[in-house]
Amino acid sequence: MNSLFTALIAKRIVATVSALLVIAIGCVAGIWQLGRAETKIALAANLQARQQMPILSANQGPWTLGEASERRMIARGQYIPEAAVWLDNRPRPIPPAGSTNAQSGFYLMMPMKLEGKDLVLWVNRGWAPRNNENRETLPPVQTPNKVISIEGIVFAHPGKVYELGSGKPTAYEGKPRIEQNFDLTIEEMVHGWSQAPFILRELEVGVDDGLLRDWAPLTNGVDRHYAYAFQWFALAFAGFIFWLLSGLREIKRQNSGNRYRGDQE
Incomplete structure (x- = not known):
């Protein structure tokens, strides 16, 4: 498994860097949206307490x-x-x-x-x-x-x-x-x-x-922040899956080509 990931990274530097960038953006934006939701919830709780x-x-x-x-x-x-x-x-x-x-x-x-x-x-x-x-x-x-x-x-x-x-x-x-x-x-x-x-x-x-x-x-808009966070995390996950599947297809294609050349020889 380690050798497989090493091959996916070593042979596809540009694709790997692009995927990491998408994953990082998605995770950071998702965490920020969760933070916004928690901030609103805390402010609402403080407001309710002061109103009592x-x-x-x-x-x-x-x-x-x-x-x-x-x-x-x-x-x-x-x-x-x-x-x-x-x-x-x-x-x-x-x-x-x-x-x-x-x-x-x-x-x-x-x-x-x-x-x-x-x-x-x-x-x-x-x-x-x-x-x-x-x-x-x-x-x-x-x-x-x-x-x-x-x-x-x-x-x-x-x-x-x-x-x-x-x-x-x-x-x-x-x-x-x-x-x-x-x-x-x-x-x-x-x-x-x-x-x-x-x-x-x-x-x-x-x-x-x-x-x-x-x-x-x-707390108005908290559900919207959670929805945005889900979308950003989904984008990060999709970026990883796309990088993985495209890499596996490329390795499979290369292995098939090597076997074909071997049979020809």
Whole structure:
């Protein structure tokens, strides 16, 4: 067996190197996909554990990002709708059943002036679909014109998408702001107010305000990572099998040729 593999390698250097390259790429990519899946599972477990901790109150702060990150929080105050930011190119968190295409839309980021405090809290109120015919036609959303209480989960930011340009906020004169990404530091400089160092992603509270809040779990896509890992490992295995079978056929062909020449002599 050792002599056979030695012959397969020695007589087919280029094919062997090519096969090793395919096998290495397949194994490394497969292991990376498994790592991605495990990372998501660990993050989801950590998030669930932090959500089991006592609920914080934004009005009783101040809270740092480290103290509040990924924990449940309640907040009482009044929205400032004229300062809202619509984050574009955001897919619907959980597509409808049977749908294969991710519907594009907006996250509505809206500041809330906390009751009894000189502090603003940015809230990701939810997702709404985009008008495909006119990008600047925003979906109808209802905003309470009074002090309300909300509950959500604390995050450092609402998620980022690829953006061309400087990323500075666009100046709108009397028009809603449509941005690709959201930066708390920039918003604080633009408005000149004191604000919490995190955003609150509002949970579903059964209010029909035109926004969806069926947020995707952090483990979303884990099965896809496992499927990709299987494909990469299958590629590595196929590369090895192809190298082995093609080599065996070549050796068999050479042996047949040698026997034929021997009979001729």
